[in-house]
Amino acid sequence: MLTRGKKAKSDGGGAAPSPSTTSTNGHKFRRASSSSSDATVAPVKTPKSSRSPFAEIKRLSSFRRSKASEAEPAVETASTSSSSSSSSPSISPLSPLAVLDRPFSTVEGLEDHPMSYERGHEIPITWFAAISTYFGYAVLILFGHIRDFFGRLFGVSRYLATQPPPGYAPLLKDWENFYTRRLYHRIRDCWERPVCSAPGGRITVVERDSPDGNKTMVLTERTRECMNLGSYNYLGFADDWQTSCKAEVMPTLDTLNSCLCSARMDLGTSKAHVELEELVARYVGKEAALVYNMGFGTNSTTIPALVGKGSLILSDTMNHSSIVAGSRASGAMVRTFVHNNAKSLERVLRDAIAGGMPRTRRPWKKILVMVEGIYSMEGEICDLKGIVEVVKKFGAYLYVDEAHSIGALGETGRGICEYAGVDPKDVDVMMGTFTKSFGGMGGYVAGDRKMIQYLRRASAGSMYHNSLSPVVCKQVHQALRVIMGEDGTMTGRRKIEALRNNSNHMRRELVRMGCHVYGDYDSPIIPVMLYNPTKIAAFSREAFARGLAVVVVGFPATPIVLSRTRICVSAGHTREEIERALNVIEELVDLLRLRYAKRAMG
Numbered sequence: 209m210l211t212r213g214k215k216a217k218s219d220g221g222g223a224a225p226s227p228s229t230t231s232t233n234g235h236k237f238r239r240a241s242s243s244s245s246d247a248t249v250a251p252v253k254t255p256k257s258s259r260s261p262f263a264e265i266k267r268l269s270s271f272r273r274s275k276a277s278e279a280e281p282a283v284e285t286a287s288t289s290s291s292s293s294s295s296s297p298s299i300s301p302l303s304p305l306a307v308l309d310r311p312f313s314t315v316e317g318l319e320d321h322p323m324s325y326e327r328g329h330e331i332p333i334t335w336f337a338a339i340s341t342y343f344g345y346a347v348l349i350l351f352g353h354i355r356d357f358f359g360r361l362f363g364v365s366r367y368l369a370t371q372p373p374p375g376y377a378p379l380l381k382d383w384e385n386f387y388t389r390r391l392y393h394r395i396r397d398c399w400e401r402p403v404c405s406a407p408g409g410r411i412t413v414v415e416r417d418s419p420d421g422n423k424t425m426v427l428t429e430r431t432r433e434c435m436n437l438g439s440y441n442y443l444g445f446a447d448d449w450q451t452s453c454k455a456e457v458m459p460t461l462d463t464l465n466s467c468l469c470s471a472r473m474d475l476g477t478s479k480a481h482v483e484l485e486e487l488v489a490r491y492v493g494k495e496a497a498l499v500y501n502m503g504f505g506t507n508s509t510t511i512p513a514l515v516g517k518g519s520l521i522l523s524d525t526m527n528h529s530s531i532v533a534g535s536r537a538s539g540a541m542v543r544t545f546v547h548n549n550a551k552s553l554e555r556v557l558r559d560a561i562a563g564g565m566p567r568t569r570r571p572w573k574k575i576l577v578m579v580e581g582i583y584s585m586e587g588e589i590c591d592l593k594g595i596v597e598v599v600k601k602f603g604a605y606l607y608v609d610e611a612h613s614i615g616a617l618g619e620t621g622r623g624i625c626e627y628a629g630v631d632p633k634d635v636d637v638m639m640g641t642f643t644k645s646f647g648g649m650g651g652y653v654a655g656d657r658k659m660i661q662y663l664r665r666a667s668a669g670s671m672y673h674n675s676l677s678p679v680v681c682k683q684v685h686q687a688l689r690v691i692m693g694e695d696g697t698m699t700g701r702r703k704i705e706a707l708r709n710n711s712n713h714m715r716r717e718l719v720r721m722g723c724h725v726y727g728d729y730d731s732p733i734i735p736v737m738l739y740n741p742t743k744i745a746a747f748s749r750e751a752f753a754r755g756l757a758v759v760v761v762g763f764p765a766t767p768i769v770l771s772r773t774r775i776c777v778s779a780g781h782t783r784e785e786i787e788r789a790l791n792v793i794e795e796l797v798d799l800l801r802l803r804y805a806k807r808a809m810g
Contacts, residue, residue, distance in 0.1 A: 331726065333724075333739060334809075336808045340739075387764075395745035398748035398749065406446045408436065409444065409447055409780035409782070413432050437789060442707055443647075443687075444780030452686075457679060460480065468675050470674070472670045473671045481676065485497045485498060485499055487685055496657040497653065497660065499642075501674055502649070503643050506669060514637070518574075519572060519573050519574040521541070521575075522544070522604070523545075525547045526588075541565075543556055545557075550594030550597065553598050561602060575602075577598075577599050577606050579608055581609065581613025588726065590608070592624050593630055605636045606635050610624060611641040611651070614640040614644075614645060616704075620691070648687065707777065710783075715729060721797050721803065723736050723803065732778075736793075737771075738773060738802065739769060741771060746799075755792070756792050756793070761773070
């Protein structure tokens with residue numbers, strides 16, 4: 209159930225955004241220095257006030273100036289005196305140092321790259337990459353069909369067992385089955401590699417063999433030590449868990465065990481769940497929160513509880529599959545707008561309100577706009593300020609998925625609202641997961657108290673799914689306390705700064721290599737474009753042989769010509785490890801000819 213407070217009516221009666229409001233595509237604000245590899249981050253003073261960190265957002269927004277003719281101010285950070293921190297018995301929740309109307313850059317040297325890597329810029333594929341990619345897929349498909357033909361003709365094929373018996377309909381779709389057999393299985397060894405260590409900055413990977421051309425994989429006794437550039441260990445809790453969280457988490461097993469064996473609506477709510485929900489709500493600036501045992505299930509079970517038949521969902525074209533699944537299950541009408549484009553959203557929203565529901569032309573019961581804080585496959589940060597202006601203008605509801613942005617964006621890790629200078633009150637539903645920045649699992653939905661109470665008895669994730677493990681609840685609770693500084697240390701602030709610096713350094717160096725790099729600065733997700741299907745396997749295998757564990761992504765997770773490797777940086781990585789990884793990646797860039805920003809042929 210969504211309740212509208214002071215939102216404008218859908219007939220456009222609400223106040224339009226002020227003409228003087230600057231968009232997030234405005235002038236860049238950069239930090240004083242962050243380009244050198246040996247640069248140190250100045251410690252930041254911990255505020256003495258314990259009031260909400262979002263209370264100053266509207267006041268701070270009045271100081272925004274982004275005229276192109278003005279000099280670019282630096283973000284100043286005050287140093288912390290060790291004497292003041294030691295005299296204080298506890299540290300209050302950290303509040304933002306400043307909320308600047310900046311696009312997404314906190315590093316210097318961007319003017320050195322004339323090809324725009326600012327927000328919203330879509331890097332075009334080169335003509336050679338496009339032709340060779342289509343040709344590569346054509347060859348794979350052609351030879352796949354030839355092998356299928358001769359396999360059926362002579363009755364010799366390792367895939368004959370997958371054919372349905374006479375009189376039965378195929379269990380799988382023809383194209384999906386063909387793609388799995390003739391394309392995916394050729395390079396299956398690039399995925400599902402077993403890990404036998406904590407998913408920290410360095411991991412131990414079990415090597416595998418295949419007796420049948422990657423159709424089946426067999427574990428071996430061999431292992432390989434790799435630098436981890438694929439896990440969502442953004443704040444590095446997998447690296448220092450023994451010292452940062454273990455002492456608080458392990459005693460939970462003595463009282464609550466590992467599972468409550470019940471749904472939240474039955475006997476699946478413990479004191480750990482209640483404490484976690486209260487802390488999450490306080491952290492994100494909302495009245496209440498509800499935690500789930502699965503991130504994907506958070507979206508796929510919450511959305512059908514909020515909207516249904518007669519409602520309209522306006523979804524970004526790049527939204528996660530969990531949002532797509534929840535939208536389809538809701539029964540609501542779904543329309544899309546151009547990725548991260550507030551102007552496109554305004555056009556679609558205006559047309560939807562003017563036209564009304566199909567056939568009857570009656571007004572929509574609800575209109576829900578759905579975006580993400582950081583888009584997981586693009587590494588791009590949401591233009592939340594522009595989206596909020598449109599939503600408030602037309603009186604629609606706003607749902608923000610912060611799976612990748614919570615803990616990773618903002619001066620204190622409070623996500624896209626803090627980063628973009630948006631009051632959380634302007635976002636109706638705030639969703640996030642605990643699998644990225646908090647070293648746990650599951651997800652949450654935060655909003656006003658009335659909506660959360662409704663979801664407790666209307667969402668399938670609350671009524672029927674098994675509740676989140678109390679041990680995980682305690683883990684996330686402790687991680688949040690570290691991030692907020694309530695553990696009495698500056699560890700959380702140092703983690704956030706380290707993640708930002710590592711991400712920006714990695715992205716800047718990849719751009720300087722001449723790679724096509726998607727996304728925005730300050731995003732820990734750094735997609736590097738591979739394009740050609742043969743380079744998917746080549747990049748993954750060569751990186752693994754050199755001690756880098758990377759994630760490669762292709763169709764159907766991406767458009768067929770936009771295959772990529774998705775590098776995920778962590779606060780647990782040292783600068784030396786980042787430099788070593790860059791040296792290996794540069795070697796692969798030369799080997800596979802990936803300098804598409806410098807040469808059309810790579």
